[in-house]
Amino acid sequence: MQNSGGNKSRKGLNETHLNQIAVLRSLSRSWRGADEPTPIDITEIAQESGVNDEKEIQRYLFILEGQKLVAPQPAGDFTSKTWHITRTGMKALKTIARSTNTVQ
Structure with missing residues (x-):
């Protein structure tokens, strides 16, 4: 897969995929230490991601x-x-983290 610039990203992930991972990662921060995640405003998601x-x-x-x-x-x-x-999103993010270097 290629991003809009025509450059291939690492492990076949294009810019859209990487941005989706960044959005998941920013949302995952609301769950650390909590039983349930805290909803995050879209403006904050945009800034954090x-x-x-x-x-x-x-x-x-x-x-x-x-x-x-x-x-x-x-x-x-x-x-x-x-x-x-x-x-399910948290599990997916952990799986992505194990299989790539894009999520820490």
């Missing part, structure tokens, strides 16, 4: 939600500005 375009963040969140990796708060409100990572 390094993807400073809120429309792109929203697009990534929709993609990740389709895979059950994130969920809006309140549940089912896809126009929500607050989102959280799911348990």
